[in-house]
Amino acid sequence: MSFALIVEQLLNGIQFGVMLFLMAAGLTLVFGIMNMINLAHGSLYMAGAFIAAALIPWTGSFVLAVLIAVPLTGLLGAVLEVGLLRRFYARTHLDQVLVTFGLILVLNEVTRLIWGPVPVPMPLPAFLGGSVELFEGVHYPTFRLAILIVGAIVAVGLYVVVVHTRAGMWVRAGASNRPMASALGVDVQFVFSLVFAIGAALAGLAGIMAGPVFAVQIGMGEPILILAFVVTTIGGIGSIRGAFLAALLIGVVDTFGRVLLPPALGSMVIFILMAAILALRPQGLFPVQN
Amino acid sequence: MKRLLIAAACAAGLSVSASAQEPVKIGFISTFSGPSGGLGQELLDGFKLGLKNLGNKLGGRPVELIQGDDQAKPDVGRQVAEKMIERDHVDIITGINFSNVLLALAKPVLDSGTFIVNVNAGPSQYAGKQCSPLFFSASFQNDTAPEAMGIYMQDKGIKRVYLMAPNYPAGKDFLAGFKRYFKGEIVDEVYTAFGQLDYAAEIAQLRDKRPDAVFFFYPGGMGINFVKQYAQAGLKKEIPLYGPSFSLDQTVLPAMGDAAVGAFASTFWTEGFDNAQSKKFAKDFEAEYGRIPSPNAAQAYDGAFIIDAALKATGSKLQDKAAFRKALENVKFDSVRGNFKFNTNHYPIQDFYLAEIEKDAQGRPIMVKRSLIVRDHADSYAKDCKMPAS
Numbered sequence: 001m002s003f004a005l006i007v008e009q010l011l012n013g014i015q016f017g018v019m020l021f022l023m024a025a026g027l028t029l030v031f032g033i034m035n036m037i038n039l040a041h042g043s044l045y046m047a048g049a050f051i052a053a054a055l056i057p058w059t060g061s062f063v064l065a066v067l068i069a070v071p072l073t074g075l076l077g078a079v080l081e082v083g084l085l086r087r088f089y090a091r092t093h094l095d096q097v098l099v100t101f102g103l104i105l106v107l108n109e110v111t112r113l114i115w116g117p118v119p120v121p122m123p124l125p126a127f128l129g130g131s132v133e134l135f136e137g138v139h140y141p142t143f144r145l146a147i148l149i150v151g152a153i154v155a156v157g158l159y160v161v162v163v164h165t166r167a168g169m170w171v172r173a174g175a176s177n178r179p180m181a182s183a184l185g186v187d188v189q190f191v192f193s194l195v196f197a198i199g200a201a202l203a204g205l206a207g208i209m210a211g212p213v214f215a216v217q218i219g220m221g222e223p224i225l226i227l228a229f230v231v232t233t234i235g236g237i238g239s240i241r242g243a244f245l246a247a248l249l250i251g252v253v254d255t256f257g258r259v260l261l262p263p264a265l266g267s268m269v270i271f272i273l274m275a276a277i278l279a280l281r282p283q284g285l286f287p288v289q290n
Numbered sequence: 291m292k293r294l295l296i297a298a299a300c301a302a303g304l305s306v307s308a309s310a311q312e313p314v315k316i317g318f319i320s321t322f323s324g325p326s327g328g329l330g331q332e333l334l335d336g337f338k339l340g341l342k343n344l345g346n347k348l349g350g351r352p353v354e355l356i357q358g359d360d361q362a363k364p365d366v367g368r369q370v371a372e373k374m375i376e377r378d379h380v381d382i383i384t385g386i387n388f389s390n391v392l393l394a395l396a397k398p399v400l401d402s403g404t405f406i407v408n409v410n411a412g413p414s415q416y417a418g419k420q421c422s423p424l425f426f427s428a429s430f431q432n433d434t435a436p437e438a439m440g441i442y443m444q445d446k447g448i449k450r451v452y453l454m455a456p457n458y459p460a461g462k463d464f465l466a467g468f469k470r471y472f473k474g475e476i477v478d479e480v481y482t483a484f485g486q487l488d489y490a491a492e493i494a495q496l497r498d499k500r501p502d503a504v505f506f507f508y509p510g511g512m513g514i515n516f517v518k519q520y521a522q523a524g525l526k527k528e529i530p531l532y533g534p535s536f537s538l539d540q541t542v543l544p545a546m547g548d549a550a551v552g553a554f555a556s557t558f559w560t561e562g563f564d565n566a567q568s569k570k571f572a573k574d575f576e577a578e579y580g581r582i583p584s585p586n587a588a589q590a591y592d593g594a595f596i597i598d599a600a601l602k603a604t605g606s607k608l609q610d611k612a613a614f615r616k617a618l619e620n621v622k623f624d625s626v627r628g629n630f631k632f633n634t635n636h637y638p639i640q641d642f643y644l645a646e647i648e649k650d651a652q653g654r655p656i657m658v659k660r661s662l663i664v665r666d667h668a669d670s671y672a673k674d675c676k677m678p679a680s
Contacts, residue, residue: 005498012490019488108324117328118581119514119545124522131524141522144490213522214487215514215545219324223485255491258482263457267483 001259004138009255011134015144017251018151019213022206023224024231024243025158026199032238032288033175034089034192037096040080040103041203041228042221048073048204049211049220050111053122062125070205077200081193089192108218119217128212147209154202155244162240171195175238230274236284246285249273313354314601314608317380319370319395320387320410322359326510329387329586330359332541333410335579336587337385340594343574348594349601356380364394371395375402381608382407384593387586389413389432389460400424403611407618409593410586414463417637418671423615423678426636428593430558431669432460433467435534438642439505439556440471442663443532450475452501452529454492456512457481464507464534470670477501489516493523505532513537514545521549530554535657538647540584543655550647550655558640559585559627560657568626582656588626599623629666635675639668 001009027041051072055065080103088096123129124143131139162168173181174188182188207221214220231250235242250270257269277285318337320330334357341353356378360367367386374380375398382405386392389411396416399406405424412431416422443451453468453476455461465479477499480492496504508516513533520526526549535557543550561572561582571591575583583591600617601608608614619632633639642664645657 002498005494008494009491012488012494016488016490112327116581117331118541119328119511121545121547123547129522131522139524141519141524143522210487213515213519215511215518215542217511217514217545218327220511223487259491259495263481263483267457267486 004136007134008138008140009259010252011138011140011144013252013255014248015148015251016255017248018148019206019210020224020227020231020251021244021247022151022154022202022209023228024235024247025154025240026202026206027225027228028232028235028238028240028243029158029162029195029202030199031232033171033195036085036089037093037100038085038199039097039100039225040107041199042225043104043107044073044077044200044203045207045210045221045224046111046218047076047107048207049122049216050115050120050207051204052208053120053211053216054115056122062128066205066208069208070201073204073207074197074201077203078193078197080200081196085196086189086192104222111218115218117218119215122211122216124212143212147213150205150209154205155240158240167191227270230270234274234277234284236287238288239284239286242284242286311352313352314348314382314597315354315356315378315380316348316597317356317358317371317374317378317383318385319358319360319367319374319383319391320385321362321391322357323361326362326387328541329410329510330385332584332586333385333387333590336575336583336590337409337594339571339575339578339587340591342578343570344594344598348598349604349606351601351606360386360388360391360395362388362391364388364390367391368395368398371399375399375404380404382597384409384428384597385590386411392416396422396425405608405611405614405618407593407597409590412637412669414669414671417635417669418674421635421675421677424611426596426618426632427638428596429589429638430640431637431671432463433470433671434640434667434669435536435556435558435642436464436467436505436507437471437670438663438667439532439534439554440468441642442556442644443503443505444472444474445663448474448503450477450500450502452477452496452499452504453479454496454504454506454508454516455481456484456486456508458484460509461507465505468505472505484512486512487515489519490523493520493525496529497523497525501529503530503532506537507534508537510542513542517542517546517553518549526552532556535559535585535645538657539586540582540656541586543647543657544581547655551649553647554660555645555647555657556642556663557585557645557657558638558642559588560643560645560659562656562659563626563628565626565628567624568628571626582654592623592625592627592630595623595625596621633668633672634677635669635672636677637669637672639666641665642667 052065052069059065128143131141170186170191174191231247235246254270258266322330358370387410392411400422407426410429412427416425417431453465455465531553535555538555599621603617604613629641644660648658650656
């Protein structure tokens with residue numbers, strides 16, 4: 001492998017990792033803070049992509065479509081939380097898995113009813129569609145650079161909000177001791193709904209960023225949901241920092257594994273990595289202390 | 291005595307007319323749910339349109355279409371088929387889109403004496419040693435479309451080709467079919483995980499090897515991912531893409547959009563075929579469903595016409611299995627493909643064309659016929675088939 005190719009593959013790995021982080025961030029927040037396993041997170045990812053794909057021809061602008069689709073997906077998440085899922089916070093993980101798995105089936109069929117069975121197009125605007133020459137011999141698709149930048153902004157933004165703001169403090173307080181936080185005047189119910197909505201909006205954002213690169217089709221959320229769970233467990237459940245670093249690790253290891261190892265082993269390598277990490281550190285790399 | 295005779299004659303007359311009016315029961319098993327659900331729908335839409343244009347009758351008899359979802363799982367497909375045979379007593383089973391599902395359900399179906407006249411999956415097993423008097427494929431044998439592209443690229447003198455496919459049986463079959471006729475240099479043969487999302491790493495490796503062309507087989511969403519990412523990497527203009535029509539047809543082209551324009555497909559049918567049967571089909575399909583049909587829908591449409599023509603030849607009767615089999619073997623019908631006949635192994639002998647992806651007047655990507663690659667192409671397994679006489 002030439003030096004330029006190694007750099008390009010490294011970029012590919014980091015970019016795939018950032019994509020996984022966008023997906024895993026919402027998952028780890030909901031899982032870590034509310035102790036809720038939400039398999040339907042992948043359906044929100046799909047919803048984000050389909051809503052944006054419908055809005056692009058309607059608004060005539062990719063950026064505008066993204067700005068509308070992200071809050072809409074968040075709203076969809078809030079509706080699901082208030083209407084159904086908040087009843088399941090206190091239930092066992094098995095109940096949560098069952099209800100959210102049912103939601104996957106329902107949301108897939110609803111999507112089929114609205115958009116039909118054929119995958120939908122999601123074209124890129126001209127300014128994001130080309131590629132840029134980073135340095136001699138290394139061309140990189142502009143949109144993948146955009147994904148890198150958006151992912152980095154989200155990572156920093158989330159970290160600052162959760163660790164350094166009052167709202168983040170309420171969230172952490174509600175997670176570690178709900179009755180005590182309520183007694184101190186925090187509306188925990190509202191905070192949890194808000195966290196769920198933000199998680200949904202992040203999944204929607206991940207779906208939108210994935211849309212131009214991957215197929216926008218029914219069931220698109222399931223394969224990436226599995227990877228997002230791998231990231232969440234390796235990073236330590238509930239840890240934004242852990243999810244970010246684990247996502248980069250998975251992205252880079254997966255990319256080089258696919259290129260350097262035989263196909264059967266290459267597609268297993270991240271799961272072998274997960275097994276090894278969990279054997280040594282069952283709480284993940286960056287467990288949340290509470 | 292006379293009255294008894296009359297009564298018996300009446301009863302016989304009644305039963306004859308009843309059997310003529312008794313519906314033909316067709317079991318349509320395909321994938322209607324999950325990520326591949328669109329494919330089953332495409333086949334069913336094509337088949338239903340065929341029925342509609344035949345006046346909702348097959349061989350003059352009404353039709354009872356029983357639909358079953360195999361969920362893309364072989365065991366589920368087998369259960370659905372067994373239920374259709376035991377409870378619904380279907381006459382013919384069709385619709386199956388995945389080869390692994392077909393392989394799982396074919397044996398119990400054929401053992402029960404039920405016909406399979408399939409409209410999509412064409413596994414090599416039933417084309418060769420396991421060929422059966424009751425098994426017909428109205429679509430293709432899996433290897434033939436990649437074989438046709440191998441023939442084309444060999445004839446064109448393309449030297450260095452890079453091969454890519456998912457790591458599962460059909461992926462390997464497709465690349466094997468291509469290599470059966472392409473004798474130039476294979477720069478690399480890359481198998482990726484089934485269902486893989488991101489191909490950036492493989493595309494970077496590919497660019498580094500500088501091949502003259504890429505031959506790929508990625509069905510469904512994988513193909514959409516690959517073709518979009520290939521175009522975004524800026525490679526579309528430098529290294530042309532070649533594939534079988536399954537990777538570049540109307541089940542995926544709308545989602546690929548501009549990314550697919552300029553790619554080449556080998557196919558037995560395109561949207562713009564200019565025979566009368568094909569024109570009527572394409573026009574009616576778009577009017578009925580609001581989208582352009584794929585070759586999948588076209589072959590399912592043909593499937594309905596094949597069953598109809600064979601039934602007409604046997605006087606609308608299915609009970610005499612040898613007669614119905616013979617009628618199918620010698621079937622004469624108006625095919626959207628123009629040229630179609632069954633080989634000795636009950637798989638099609640048909641023409642393959644080169645098509646290029648272009649935009650139509652409304653800006654939609656379509657397959658446009660360029661040239662004939664091979665006339666009367668038969669699969670390479672027929673020689674292993676010792677078709678039983680009955």
